[in-house]
C-alpha cells in the first residue's frame with residue numbers, strides 16, 4: 002500500500018514539475034512576444050509606414066526664391082496640407098528659417114529669400130545650410146512677373162545662389178502667379194527673352210497661373226485636381242536631380258547680390 006502511495010505521489014510530483022515547466026515556458030513565450038511587439042509595432046499599422054520613417058529620403062526638392070513669390074504655397078499644394086507657413090503679413094517675409102517636410106520619400110525644403118536687406122545675411126546662411134545636406138537635389142527657383150517683367154531682385158537671387166554651387170547642375174524655374182494677359186503675351190513671344198536675363202539658364206520652366214481662390218489666404222493652396230497642381234507635380238517629377246556634397250558649396254556672397262541689383 003505504501004509502495005502504491007509512494008508511486009502515485011511520485012507521479013503527481015512529476016506532473017506538477019511538467020506543469021510548472023510548461024507554465025514557465027509559456028510565460029517566456031509571452032514575454033518574448035510582447036518584447037517583439039514593442040520593438041516591431043503591433044502589426045495593426047501598415048508595414049510600409051513603419052519602414053518609411055526609418056529610411057532616409059532619397060532626394061531633396063529645394064525651393065529657392067524671394068519672399069512672396071509663393072514657394073510655401075507651392076509646397077503646400079504638393080502636400081495638400083498647410084504644412085509650411087505662408088503669410089504676407091510679416092514685414093520681412095514669413096520665413097527666416099528653412100522649413101522642411103518629407104513627402105513621398107523626398108525631403109521638401111522651403112528657404113527664405115534674399116531680397117530683404119535686414120535679413121539677407123541670415124537667409125544666406127539658411128540657403129547654404131539647405132545646400133549642404135550631401136544628397137541628391139532637385140533645385141527649383143520661383144519668380145513672379147511684375148507687369149510682365151522679371152524683377153532685378155529675383156535675377157540677383159538666382160545668379161547669386163547659382164554661383165555658390167561648384168558642381169555642374171541643372172535647375173528648374175517656376176513662373177508663378179502669372180495672370181491671363183501675361184500668359185497670352187508669353188505664348189506669342191516665348192520665354193527666351195526672360196531666360197537670357199540669367200547668368201545660367203534654367204533647364205526646365207513651367208508657368209503656373211494666378212489662382213484667384215488663394216487670394217492671400219495663408220492656408221489655401223491649389224486644389225488636388227487643378228491644372229496648376231498637375232503641372233507642378235509633373236514639373237517636379239521630370240526635373241533632373243544632382244548629387245551635391247557639402248564641399249561643393251562655397252559661401253554665399255551677399256555683397257555680390259547687392260552689386261547685381263545695380264548692374
Ligand SMILES: Nc1nc2c(ncn2[C@@H]2O[C@H](COP(=O)(O)OP(=O)(O)O)[C@@H](O)[C@H]2O)c(=O)[nH]1
Nearest residue numbers: 068069070071072073074087088212216217218
Ligand atoms: N492670389 C494668389 N495668391 C497666391 C498664390 N500663390 C501664393 N499666393 C499668396 O502669396 C503670398 C505669398 O505666398 P507664400 O507661399 O507665403 O510665398 P513665399 O514667401 O515665397 O513662401 C501668400 O499670401 C499666398 O496666399 C496664387 O496662385 N494666387
Ligand SMILES: [Mg+2]
Nearest residue numbers: 073086095096
Ligand atoms: Mg515661405
